[in-house]
Amino acid sequence: MEKDYSKLWTLFKSMFVLSACTFGGGFVIVSLMKKRYVEELKWLEEDEMLDVTAITQSAPGPLPVNASVIIGYRMAGIIGSLTAILGTILPPIIIISIISLFYDQFRTNPYIATALQVMRAGVAAVIFDVVINLAGNVIKTKRILYIVMMVVAFVATYLFDVSAMLIIFVCLGIGLVDLYVTFNNKKKGKVS
Secondary structure (H helix, E strand, C coil): CHHHHHHHHHHHHHHHHHHHCCCCCHHHHHHHHHHHHHHHCCCCCHHHHHHHHHHHHHCCCCHHHHHHHHHHHHHHHHHHHHHHHHHHHHHHHHHHHHHHHCHHHHHHCHHHHHHHHHHHHHHHHHHHHHHHHHHHHHHHCCCHHHHHHHHHHHHHHHCCCCCHHHHHHHHHHHHHHHHHHHHHHHHHHHHC
């Protein structure tokens, strides 16, 4: 039982620190989660983290909370999910509560405005790193369909301003058809 509490504490602490240090939205935390859960703790494989990322992007709600539900459940079931969610939501609640008390001072302070501007550059670099890693993982599959879908999705969003939700649903549909075809081909191969 002590080992379970240790894992839950590690899960809570990791999510709390990641959430407290994540500026710039959900995609930033993906890179940090990969480093923590794949490379340091070795709780997940890289492919698994890619799956978690895909699922969390496709599900409604904030990406970090969605990821914490999946990772927490994977590590310790429902109690793990609840622990991870708590670790993820506490830092923003605390930070935003403090900022709301001093909102006028934050809004008009040129030093804070400069600090936020500088942080955007760091956030952009982290998001770029996430994009490169995710694209690399898609390319590693060596599946032409997935690579073409990635390129077409990028072009559709960047050049034609197609809704991300539409792209996700189209990719999901294509993925389901691909899964069905692959399953049927394997089934026919086994029967023959």
